[in-house]
Amino acid sequence: MISAFNETAAKEFVGHYSDIPEELALRIYTSHLIGRNPDLVLHGGGNTSVKLNQKNIFKENQEILYVKGSGVDLATIEPEGFSGLDLSFLRKLRNLDSLSDDEMENQLELRKVESSSPNPSVEALLHAFLPHKYIDHTHADSVLILTNLKHGRSLIKEALGSKVSVLPYTMSGLPLAKEVVSQYEKNTDVEAIVILNHGIFTFGEDPRTSYERMIEYVNKAESFIKKEMRGKALITPRTDISSFKNMEAAPARVAQTLRGVCAHQASNGNLRRFYAETRNEPDLLNFSLSREAQTLCTSGVLTPDHAIRTKNKMVYIESVPDNDNDLKDVIKQNVESFKKYYHQYFQKQLKNKGIDRKELDPYPRVFLIAGLGLISLGFTRKDARIAADIAEHTIRAKLNAGALGEYIPIIDSHIFDMEYWSLQQRKLHLSSSTPLLQGQVAVITGGGGAIGFGIADRLLATGAVVVLSDIDEPRLQKARSILVEKYSESQVEIIAFDVTNYPSVEKAFDKISRKLGGIDIVIPNAGIAHVARIEDLDPDKLDQVIAVNLKGTFTTIKASIPVFKRQGTGGNIVVISSKNVFDPGVAFGAYSASKAGAHQISKIAALELAELGVRVNMINPDAVFGDEEISSKLWDLIGPDRMKCRGLDCQGLKEYYRNRNLLKASVLAEHVGNAVVFFAGNQTPTTGASLPVDGGIPAAFPR
Numbered sequence: 001m002i003s004a005f006n007e008t009a010a011k012e013f014v015g016h017y018s019d020i021p022e023e024l025a026l027r028i029y030t031s032h033l034i035g036r037n038p039d040l041v042l043h044g045g046g047n048t049s050v051k052l053n054q055k056n057i058f059k060e061n062q063e064i065l066y067v068k069g070s071g072v073d074l075a076t077i078e079p080e081g082f083s084g085l086d087l088s089f090l091r092k093l094r095n096l097d098s099l100s101d102d103e104m105e106n107q108l109e110l111r112k113v114e115s116s117s118p119n120p121s122v123e124a125l126l127h128a129f130l131p132h133k134y135i136d137h138t139h140a141d142s143v144l145i146l147t148n149l150k151h152g153r154s155l156i157k158e159a160l161g162s163k164v165s166v167l168p169y170t171m172s173g174l175p176l177a178k179e180v181v182s183q184y185e186k187n188t189d190v191e192a193i194v195i196l197n198h199g200i201f202t203f204g205e206d207p208r209t210s211y212e213r214m215i216e217y218v219n220k221a222e223s224f225i226k227k228e229m230r231g232k233a234l235i236t237p238r239t240d241i242s243s244f245k246n247m248e249a250a251p252a253r254v255a256q257t258l259r260g261v262c263a264h265q266a267s268n269g270n271l272r273r274f275y276a277e278t279r280n281e282p283d284l285l286n287f288s289l290s291r292e293a294q295t296l297c298t299s300g301v302l303t304p305d306h307a308i309r310t311k312n313k314m315v316y317i318e319s320v321p322d323n324d325n326d327l328k329d330v331i332k333q334n335v336e337s338f339k340k341y342y343h344q345y346f347q348k349q350l351k352n353k354g355i356d357r358k359e360l361d362p363y364p365r366v367f368l369i370a371g372l373g374l375i376s377l378g379f380t381r382k383d384a385r386i387a388a389d390i391a392e393h394t395i396r397a398k399l400n401a402g403a404l405g406e407y408i409p410i411i412d413s414h415i416f417d418m419e420y421w422s423l424q425q426r427k428l429h430l431s432s433s434t435p436l437l438q439g440q441v442a443v444i445t446g447g448g449g450a451i452g453f454g455i456a457d458r459l460l461a462t463g464a465v466v467v468l469s470d471i472d473e474p475r476l477q478k479a480r481s482i483l484v485e486k487y488s489e490s491q492v493e494i495i496a497f498d499v500t501n502y503p504s505v506e507k508a509f510d511k512i513s514r515k516l517g518g519i520d521i522v523i524p525n526a527g528i529a530h531v532a533r534i535e536d537l538d539p540d541k542l543d544q545v546i547a548v549n550l551k552g553t554f555t556t557i558k559a560s561i562p563v564f565k566r567q568g569t570g571g572n573i574v575v576i577s578s579k580n581v582f583d584p585g586v587a588f589g590a591y592s593a594s595k596a597g598a599h600q601i602s603k604i605a606a607l608e609l610a611e612l613g614v615r616v617n618m619i620n621p622d623a624v625f626g627d628e629e630i631s632s633k634l635w636d637l638i639g640p641d642r643m644k645c646r647g648l649d650c651q652g653l654k655e656y657y658r659n660r661n662l663l664k665a666s667v668l669a670e671h672v673g674n675a676v677v678f679f680a681g682n683q684t685p686t687t688g689a690s691l692p693v694d695g696g697i698p699a700a701f702p703r
């Protein structure tokens with residue numbers, strides 16, 4: 001790895017952050033350099049600090065420690081991501097013999113110079129006690145590879161040289177901070193401190209020195225490993241695992257089944273589902289088919305910090321049966337034995353430590369599947385991605401370590417202390433209330449139009465991950481860019497497919513499952529219209545409208561059934577029907593008849609899918625126009641004709657429809673979205689029902 005420090009870029013940074021001290025701006029610059037290198041830190045791991053002299057409110061000089069906020073990602077940290085703390089006070093804490101977690105948190109909170117700044121890193125005291133102006137800390141893979149080997153201490157010494165101190169693993173907080181500073185005081189020539197099974201600290205009086213020392217020492221570890229590895233094989237391929245007969249379908253089947261097996265009741269009684277993330281780079285595939293896979297999956301994390309993201313062990317699945325029931329059995333057995341292991345680990349640690357804690361859910365987060373690669377789980381998509389990234393790095397690092405010597409797992413006691421540390425669990429946001437549809441994946445057809453957009457917006461607001469589909473890609477892109485701006489990039493996916501073509505729908509559902517783990521909410525919404533009286537209606541036009549509105553609803557429902565079956569966690573189909581089903585209009589035969597057919601097939605689906613716990617309900621909107629940004633494709637098409645018929649302009653037409661209903665309400669796409677959320681949230685035990693969203697049209701009352 002080479003130093004990414006660039007004087008020009010550093011100067012630009014200082015210019016960009018002209019309202020903060022130059023030293024802090026440079027601190028942000030080198031923090032980004034570290035955060036953007038996944039071989040150094042991953043997702044909020046590691047931390048950095050700078051010590052500044054500043055005037056307080058009385059114009060007195062005060063030493064302030066700016067340290068990274070807990071869980072803040074170094075790659076994107078901004079000034080607000082640092083917490084400024086009264087340094088001279090923090091230094092006094094060194095005189096204490098012990099400090100409880102609550103008291104440490106309290107003291108750090110009290111010493112903030114800005115009350116709104118984030119909770120400081122759990123390693124804040126270490127940064128405070130060391131005298132250096134700049135301190136950088138990472139969990140570099142290569143350093144961990146060496147420290148986690150049988151003779152880790154001597155290997156690190158040999159690789160990094162004499163200007164490095166090596167300390168045994170100590171839990172972060174006051175004990176580690178005191179240990180590190182006294183070690184430093186014994187030899188003030190050292191340029192770095194390595195903590196076994198944890199990571200490396202470097203320091204300096206300027207940002208470049210501290211950062212480049214990090215690069216220098218990590219490089220030393222890397223080249224030592226490279227040299228030692230020469231000629232050694234990473235894996236021994238297995239010959240006893242035959243490849244799958246149906247390799248094409250396997251990844252989606254496994255992801256859907258896995259996700260279903262791991263869904264469980266939360267404490268509030270709701271079903272808690274995971275999102276899945278799949279990784280299948282060639283080296284991971286080879287590893288999954290190696291003799292080393294089983295042992296390596298269960299030999300533990302590289303550093304205890306990772307345990308809250310990945311749990312300490314991964315699950316290795318070495319066979320993927322072609323039959324769905326057999327596959328479910330295999331996955332169930334593996335998950336059950338993991339849960340048993342996790343309960344035992346938890347109980348044993350409580351007993352050994354004589355303490356009481358609330359057990360986290362016992363479900364695995366990372367699976368390695370022979371021939372398929374890695375699947376990780378997370379309650380949010382971000383969590384699933386973090387677990388996958390950490391697992392990938394862990395596998396690669398442990399393969400290297402395994403080729404170099406004996407890998408020594410970190411003892412359970414250390415893992416437990418970190419996993420059940422309140423300051424660490426805070427990163428999981430366990431206490432914040434879970435949005436209604438978090439954990440669920442919704443697919444909306446006709447996602448490029450006004451109603452599809454309105455539905456997506458409401459589902460996103462309630463925590464679901466939404467997949468918008470349409471045949472019109474530019475419209476899809478536009479809808480996505482608006483929604484990503486409002487929500488997050490990881491919550492919105494788009495996929496173009498043609499609802500009139502069943503194989504195209506099947507393929508899309510397979511792709512969605514590979515990407516997200518499965519599907520829970522299906523919204524057949526794609527529709528087209530054609531205005532013509534029966535005597536003028538071209539039979540081919542009728543076929544086209546039926547293909548999208550009726551057949552398209554059928555294909556979407558049909559393709560979802562195998563997904564629901566494999567998941568075994570129920571689900572919701574919410575069909576966007578029409579007011580016209582109950583109250584058709586002249587010259588609107590193709591639309592009304594095809595929508596009525598779709599409505600009827602949805603009722604049949606309600607009858608047939610109830611045994612899977614899948615509810616099928618219909619929403620009957622009327623006159624949803626959309627806005628200038630995302631218009632209604634239906635009204636783009638029929639609006640001009642309707643305006644001409646009634647001698648109205650666009651605004652006049654909207655008013656006409658508003659005044660036509662009992663409540664004199666403008667019906668908006670978000671109203672349809674609210675109705676979808678009502679059904680998708682399982683608020684009532686309802687299936688086969690129709691809900692009008694039309695402001696009240698007596699002729700269209702469902703009956």
Ligand SMILES: [Zn+2]
Pocket residue numbers: 046123137138139198199305
């Ligand atoms: Zn650390």
